Amino acid sequence: MPADNPMSAAKVELGRHLFHDVRLSANGAMSCATCHDQARAFTDGQAVSRGVAGEAGTRSAMSLANVAYLPVLTWQNPQLTSLEVQALIPLFGEHPVEMGLAGREQQLFAMFKADPTYRRLFAQAFPAEAGQGEGGPYALSTLTKALASFQRSLMSFDSPYDRYRYGGQKDAISAAAKRGEELFFGEKLECYHCHGGFNFTDNLKHARTPFPEIGFHNTGLYNEDGRGAYPKASPGIVEFTGEPRDAGRFRTPSLRNVAVTAPYMHDGSIATLHEVLRTHYARAGRAVHAGLAANPLRSEFIAGFEISEAEIADVVAFLESLTDERFLRDPAHQNPWRNDARPTASTHPASIRPVP
Numbered sequence: 001m002p003a004d005n006p007m008s009a010a011k012v013e014l015g016r017h018l019f020h021d022v023r024l025s026a027n028g029a030m031s032c033a034t035c036h037d038q039a040r041a042f043t044d045g046q047a048v049s050r051g052v053a054g055e056a057g058t059r060s061a062m063s064l065a066n067v068a069y070l071p072v073l074t075w076q077n078p079q080l081t082s083l084e085v086q087a088l089i090p091l092f093g094e095h096p097v098e099m100g101l102a103g104r105e106q107q108l109f110a111m112f113k114a115d116p117t118y119r120r121l122f123a124q125a126f127p128a129e130a131g132q133g134e135g136g137p138y139a140l141s142t143l144t145k146a147l148a149s150f151q152r153s154l155m156s157f158d159s160p161y162d163r164y165r166y167g168g169q170k171d172a173i174s175a176a177a178k179r180g181e182e183l184f185f186g187e188k189l190e191c192y193h194c195h196g197g198f199n200f201t202d203n204l205k206h207a208r209t210p211f212p213e214i215g216f217h218n219t220g221l222y223n224e225d226g227r228g229a230y231p232k233a234s235p236g237i238v239e240f241t242g243e244p245r246d247a248g249r250f251r252t253p254s255l256r257n258v259a260v261t262a263p264y265m266h267d268g269s270i271a272t273l274h275e276v277l278r279t280h281y282a283r284a285g286r287a288v289h290a291g292l293a294a295n296p297l298r299s300e301f302i303a304g305f306e307i308s309e310a311e312i313a314d315v316v317a318f319l320e321s322l323t324d325e326r327f328l329r330d331p332a333h334q335n336p337w338r339n340d341a342r343p344t345a346s347t348h349p350a351s352i353r354p355v356p
């Protein structure tokens with residue numbers, strides 16, 4: 001939690017309303033939840049997401065479970081460290097256009113001011129700002145603080161595996177999942193080197209750790225020319241660091257709830273968990289360009305392995321035991337507009353019109 005944005009129940013509640021509100025988009029039809037759907041652990045089931053203008057991006061929407069513990073955000077930007085800042089990208093970004101609100105800030109604040117639900121929620125969440133100046137509590141800073149607070153409340157710690165591993169419930173997962181756990185944490189598959197810790201990623205920021213852990217790796221997903229070159233759309237963090245050796249390196253995603261977040265990888269290019277193992281990791285990186293030399297930029301932990309279909313089934317059973325059903329249905333995270341003053345055409349400011 002940043003010092004200037006302590007959590008409060010009122011901020012989380014305001015953030016929940018904002019997160020699910022389609023009026024936060026240029027066509028009045030897209031909210032954060034359109035691409036971050038709770039039932040899919042806050043992903044969208046698409047290989048890559050499309051914004052309000054129908055323009056396809058190049059990245060797959062990411063799960064938001066336990067996002068509070070991540071030191072860096074998104075697949076490949078080592079400089080993006082704050083949820084408050086990140087929220088501005090989907091709202092106002094133009095490459096690609098996601099929610100398309102650039103230039104429409106004043107209409108947005110006018111809508112908040114005109115809506116009795118938002119008047120109440122902003123005043124409760126930001127009492128100090130509510131008394132001040134003309135704009136009152138309606139500002140980009142309060143909007144992003146509330147969205148960040150809501151996202152920090154998205155905690156997933158109640159999967160069968162959690163109950164088995166941390167809750168002492170010996171029968172919470174199947175025998176197959178237990179065999180899969182051994183493979184996952186074993187030296188043949190090496191998965192745990194990158195997908196370790198309580199969030200199954202080597203990216204962790206926590207009050208009790210002295211410094212943040214950050215992990216970007218090249219898993220050999222692409223190798224266009226045998227020298228480690230990449231499709232234009234998949235540069236990895238080299239785009240930000242300018243270091244050639246960073247080509248194809250992406251942030252290790254958490255594997256919590258991974259069974260409901262298909263398709264997989266930064267570009268959604270692998271459809272199933274079975275294929276992640278069979279056609280990607282077992283072959284030391286996906287053999288999309290068969291015949292090319294091994295990728296010299298690939299992580300040393302991606303070395304390939306022999307694995308039987310039965311063993312793959314066990315690893316998949318283990319990954320499935322990371323699904324936290326309570327999280328996927330928790331009413332605290334749901335769309336509040338369903339039972340509340342649902343946005344209608346009449347509360348929708350005329351200036352924020354659907355894009356034809």
Ligand code: HEC
Pocket residue numbers: 019030031032033034035036049050051052057059060061062063064067070072073074075076083086087090091098099147151
């Ligand atoms: C059009 C679909 C779309 C919309 C709408 C959208 N997102 Fe995303 N979101 C994505 C994609 C795609 C990524 C991965 C981006 C990347 O790596 O470049 C992402 C990544 C994120 C991440 C990073 C998660 C992580 O594990 O690092 C956060 C946080 C996030 N979005 C929050 C939001 C919020 C808050 C909103 C609403 C203000 C929102 N998103 C709206 C598609 C969307």
Ligand code: HEC
Pocket residue numbers: 184189190191192193194195216217218219221250251252253254255258261263264265266267273276277281299301302315
């Ligand atoms: C060298 C570090 C590393 C190792 C070892 C590793 N992974 Fe990954 N894993 C990553 C990175 C980085 C990504 C994202 C790659 C991308 O999108 O290009 C990823 C992506 C995934 C995904 C897709 C998740 C999603 O949300 O799209 C799954 C599933 C996965 N890994 C499972 C495994 C399994 C199972 C193993 C062991 C066989 C393993 N990983 C070994 C780093 C690693």
